[in-house]
Amino acid sequence: MELIVASAIGTLTAGGVYLMLRLRTFPVILGLALLSYAVNVFIFASGRLAIDMSPILSKYGDASYTDPLPQALVLTAIVISFGMTAVLVMIGLGAFLEAETDRIDVASDEAETNETKDGAA
Amino acid sequence: MHWIILPVILPAMLAPILGFVMRHDISLARVASIAGTATLVAIAVGLTMLASDGETHVYRLGDWPAPFGIVLVLDRLSAMMVMLTSLLALVVLIHAVVTGWDARGRHFHALFQFQLMGICGAFLTGDVFNLFVFFEVLLIASYGLMIHAGGRERMQAGLQYVVMNLAGSTLFLFALGTLYASTGTLNIADLAAKVPTIPADEAALVRVAAILLMVVFAVKAALFPVQFWLPATYANAPAPVAALFAIMTKVGAYAIIRVHTLAFGPGTPGTDGLAASWLFPAAIVTIAVGAFGVLGAKRLMPLIAFSIVGSMGTLLVAVAAFSPTAMTAALYYMLHSTFAAAGLFLMADLVVSRRNGDLLRTQAPTIQNGLFAALFFGAAIAMAGMPPLSGFLGKLLILDSLRDPGTIAWAWTAILAGSLLTIVGFARAGSTLFWKSTSVPVASAESEVTDMPEPASQPATAMEIAPTMAAIALLIGLSVFAGPVSNYLEGTSAQLFDRAGYISAVLGPEGEG
Numbered sequence: 001m002e003l004i005v006a007s008a009i010g011t012l013t014a015g016g017v018y019l020m021l022r023l024r025t026f027p028v029i030l031g032l033a034l035l036s037y038a039v040n041v042f043i044f045a046s047g048r049l050a051i052d053m054s055p056i057l058s059k060y061g062d063a064s065y066t067d068p069l070p071q072a073l074v075l076t077a078i079v080i081s082f083g084m085t086a087v088l089v090m091i092g093l094g095a096f097l098e099a100e101t102d103r104i105d106v107a108s109d110e111a112e113t114n115e116t117k118d119g120a121a
Numbered sequence: 122m123h124w125i126i127l128p129v130i131l132p133a134m135l136a137p138i139l140g141f142v143m144r145h146d147i148s149l150a151r152v153a154s155i156a157g158t159a160t161l162v163a164i165a166v167g168l169t170m171l172a173s174d175g176e177t178h179v180y181r182l183g184d185w186p187a188p189f190g191i192v193l194v195l196d197r198l199s200a201m202m203v204m205l206t207s208l209l210a211l212v213v214l215i216h217a218v219v220t221g222w223d224a225r226g227r228h229f230h231a232l233f234q235f236q237l238m239g240i241c242g243a244f245l246t247g248d249v250f251n252l253f254v255f256f257e258v259l260l261i262a263s264y265g266l267m268i269h270a271g272g273r274e275r276m277q278a279g280l281q282y283v284v285m286n287l288a289g290s291t292l293f294l295f296a297l298g299t300l301y302a303s304t305g306t307l308n309i310a311d312l313a314a315k316v317p318t319i320p321a322d323e324a325a326l327v328r329v330a331a332i333l334l335m336v337v338f339a340v341k342a343a344l345f346p347v348q349f350w351l352p353a354t355y356a357n358a359p360a361p362v363a364a365l366f367a368i369m370t371k372v373g374a375y376a377i378i379r380v381h382t383l384a385f386g387p388g389t390p391g392t393d394g395l396a397a398s399w400l401f402p403a404a405i406v407t408i409a410v411g412a413f414g415v416l417g418a419k420r421l422m423p424l425i426a427f428s429i430v431g432s433m434g435t436l437l438v439a440v441a442a443f444s445p446t447a448m449t450a451a452l453y454y455m456l457h458s459t460f461a462a463a464g465l466f467l468m469a470d471l472v473v474s475r476r477n478g479d480l481l482r483t484q485a486p487t488i489q490n491g492l493f494a495a496l497f498f499g500a501a502i503a504m505a506g507m508p509p510l511s512g513f514l515g516k517l518l519i520l521d522s523l524r525d526p527g528t529i530a531w532a533w534t535a536i537l538a539g540s541l542l543t544i545v546g547f548a549r550a551g552s553t554l555f556w557k558s559t560s561v562p563v564a565s566a567e568s569e570v571t572d573m574p575e576p577a578s579q580p581a582t583a584m585e586i587a588p589t590m591a592a593i594a595l596l597i598g599l600s601v602f603a604g605p606v607s608n609y610l611e612g613t614s615a616q617l618f619d620r621a622g623y624i625s626a627v628l629g630p631e632g633e634g
Binding site: 076105 | 250254257261264268271272273276277279280281283284287288290291294295297298299301302307
């Protein structure tokens, strides 16, 4: 199970980094979403992987339990990354409507040359 | 003792009221926002007085004991940073209100208060995951402020800024996961107690976590090689927002100081010297990047942004020594560079709004050319580190504290050469903007202006100049009262390096072992 979880995190991260390097709004948003999935699973796994154990300390007997803290942490992380993705989509949309290009690596100094390029396209 | 949480609660309560209740009444929002920020200054003064006895005050949220519940920790360093934030915020807010920036888009005041909430929380928290949460609060507010008033270039720069910081947040979470997996705690005091007990040959994961955390904080602090987002962001943000962002780079520096001194600092077998060995060369290169950027900038706003990069390099060179004397110097320079950067951006706003853009080229002098030139001169010599303002004292303290034979050659060369290049860059910009422009005949300029969009040519009122003057006055105050300030800072860095004191204050005496 460790191998499956670890390779899943690795694949998600690799895909996320690749998509982020595309430097276009839509792939970058997808890439950041993949990265945040990867990190959520990673945090979840940081409390050790356990099967059939509840995250609650049992007061009856010696039933072992799994670490509840990473589950609380990952909940916070999911909420934050979901909200942040929504903000990113809105700002990306705003930038696209303003600039009529979805590239995100335009340096402000190149703005003039880009204007002519946009005009041609 | 509930005072400690007030810098978080006050803006957090005020912001929704500003956003929902006062959204249609800008003057009501202005009054409430300024009153709230002034109250924050008063609270910060109270907290600084509370902390100046040298004790570490702990506020347990929900009264849960420390490693299990979340704690806020107030010591001299946090109190000083909250004080710095609130003073800067008041100056910037008054500038934004007087120049009308806050009315050019929606929800400026609500976002501003959320930003303050995040910054104050980041300075006060005693838990690394809580630090992440407050980072996100201040970031999400800064996204809104960054694209305030809109415009094509600002939206694109804002998008870059958001993507950069989201990637940074993901890295932060990876670092926290690694740290939790290897130590089983995320409380800073508990980390400080547990990390030194890990033997050097089992500390590989802790080392990975320490370096990942440093990369994350370096993104915020604009340290080479992750400084590239800063010039584009600051240059395209609204000028008052850029002035407020002067504290954001210091949040990153503060996090490095706090976490890498207490948890991974000197005396831990696994991570001793790890942060310093990477931080020092990176900070040296950052100084060079900042200096060449200042020299090569074609516009005024990027020029100031690059001077901030250079000042962060200078600050972190001193932090990288991880010694109490160097930390004292670094903290003094941190106070100075925040106000210097803010003063420069506020001054730039007054000038740029009266010129056609912020390109560094000769054109007809603006109205009140002499006054703006004097303000620019004052802020620029502060930033470049020339006497008599506090930049000189700050750099002198830093140079004096870096006498270790292994570092002296690199550090002194970088700081002195960087200062020289910064002076040349500022002198070139100042003479182009204010001096050469006096030779352009006004008549020909006016005929030119008629077919261009007319820049606001009203003279700046006293109220518009006051915030810039206040920023420079704070710098003068910082140099006049350098003695008392550095006394306080010496106590601060002594407290910072007193790890046992911090641990026993947060975890209670039994957690010390």
